[in-house]
Amino acid sequence: MALETSADISHRARRILIGAKMRQSKDSWDELFLSADKDRSKSLDLKELNQASFQSSPTGAQFTCEDRGWSDDVCKPKGTNVTGYGLLPPSPDWIAIRKREASKQIQAMRRPQKGKTLVIFHNGHGMSKGCPTYGDTDGSVDWLNQMGFDVATIMMPFKDCNSNPSDPPSLHAWFKMFEDKKLPWLRYFLEPVINTINFAISSLSYERIIMMGLSGGGWTTTLAAAVDPRIVLSIPIAGSLPCDFRHTSWDFEQFCSDRWAQIGNYTALYVLAALESHRTSAQMLHEADPCCYHACGRHLRIQEYNQYVRSNVHGLFQTIVTQGNQHQVNPRDKAIAASLIEKIVRQEGIMATDLCSAFNLLSDETPSTCLV
Numbered sequence: 001m002a003l004e005t006s007a008d009i010s011h012r013a014r015r016i017l018i019g020a021k022m023r024q025s026k027d028s029w030d031e032l033f034l035s036a037d038k039d040r041s042k043s044l045d046l047k048e049l050n051q052a053s054f055q056s057s058p059t060g061a062q063f064t065c066e067d068r069g070w071s072d073d074v075c076k077p078k079g080t081n082v083t084g085y086g087l088l089p090p091s092p093d094w095i096a097i098r099k100r101e102a103s104k105q106i107q108a109m110r111r112p113q114k115g116k117t118l119v120i121f122h123n124g125h126g127m128s129k130g131c132p133t134y135g136d137t138d139g140s141v142d143w144l145n146q147m148g149f150d151v152a153t154i155m156m157p158f159k160d161c162n163s164n165p166s167d168p169p170s171l172h173a174w175f176k177m178f179e180d181k182k183l184p185w186l187r188y189f190l191e192p193v194i195n196t197i198n199f200a201i202s203s204l205s206y207e208r209i210i211m212m213g214l215s216g217g218g219w220t221t222t223l224a225a226a227v228d229p230r231i232v233l234s235i236p237i238a239g240s241l242p243c244d245f246r247h248t249s250w251d252f253e254q255f256c257s258d259r260w261a262q263i264g265n266y267t268a269l270y271v272l273a274a275l276e277s278h279r280t281s282a283q284m285l286h287e288a289d290p291c292c293y294h295a296c297g298r299h300l301r302i303q304e305y306n307q308y309v310r311s312n313v314h315g316l317f318q319t320i321v322t323q324g325n326q327h328q329v330n331p332r333d334k335a336i337a338a339s340l341i342e343k344i345v346r347q348e349g350i351m352a353t354d355l356c357s358a359f360n361l362l363s364d365e366t367p368s369t370c371l372v
Contacts, residue, residue: 115150117208117345118200120193122154122224124215124239125172125251140214140329147338149345150206152196156216157188173252179259186223186260189253193224201230208232208344212337214329215239215292218284219254225281226264226272233344234273235337237284237329241293242266242305267305274315280350282340283319284333287361291327299362318355321362332359 121141136142136153144151155162157172168174178185193211200206210233213221218239225234241247243256243265252258256265264272273281285295285302295302302319309317322332329337336357343350 114204115148115345116206117150117210117341118204118206119144119149119151119341120154120196120209120211121151122193122211122213122217122220123156123160124213124217124219125156125159138214138328140334143334144341147341149341152200154192154196154217154220156220159216176252182259186253189220190224190227193220194228197228197230208347210341210344211235212341213237213239215327216251216254222266222269222273222281222283225279226269229276229279231273232279233340233350234279234281235284235340236281237333238286238289238291238293238327239283240266240269241285241298241302245293245298245301247292267309270305270309270317271312274309274313274317277314278349279315280340280355281315281317282336282355283317284336285319285321286324286327286330287321288325289327290325295321295361303362316350316352316355319362320355320357320360322359323361335359 121144141151141153175185175188197209200209209230211221211224211231212235213219214237216239218236220239221234221236222240225231225236240254243261255261270281270283273279285293287295289295299321302321306317306319320336322330322336324330324332336359340350340354343354
């Protein structure tokens, strides 16, 4: 069976119209076809053809259309009923109609409304293609926007929009001189987050704050969620592991020898991020992350610190290991994060079962055991 194109249908429709005219015309077929092809605006629209009634009308009788100019016109012959074909009215100016309809739709469209939940996405150590992308090299922020979430983007010191040709070549190791003098250098990593939350709540009237970050941004997410209980959901991705895990990719601010880590180590930060009953922390790691904090061969140890953290919190904490061999927010991470964020946006509250993801590679994290 051959496929009939829209052009074929349109041409066949013109032939039907011309055939109707031939019953009352002495013009040649060639002249009629030539006339119809020259003036396509008068060709028969298919919807009009289906709805028009070929009722009898005297030769030369005209049709009147109710609400003229619409594809759902109700056309009826004017005059007495006689046998024969009635003349169909010229097709309306569809371009003008569609423009008019588009204008009505644009006027009726509501502008996107600001929600009550803000997602703070924190970038890591990697440099993007430049400040115009606002660090969104892998499209994570764009993805969050496409999901309908309000997003604020923050970058680390000396990275992305915070970078400058005059930056110290040691980058974050530059803060070591503050560490040596026992000065509070950690504020340069935390205050942008705290100030963003303050502004979002006091000036923009946001009611719920979620924080999510990759790599160094995941580290900042863990730290910020530990010190600011206004973050109801934290999703650090490939951002940290307890100090007893071996690493080769630590940056200065993440060293376990830093004074802050001597006060509260990573396990303590995990506890603080989910301490209150209304708060959730979903830590995401990648099985074969080539950069940082891979989970390969570490499942049992990861489960051990999960059990410890969960035994000391009133909220929810879960490490989710996804299949991935790149240091990025991968599609599995996004699927999990989106479902959790949506629960907060809808004010439904996150349950322990919501953290039992089918993407979690931890061997004993099944629906029957991940609630422990």
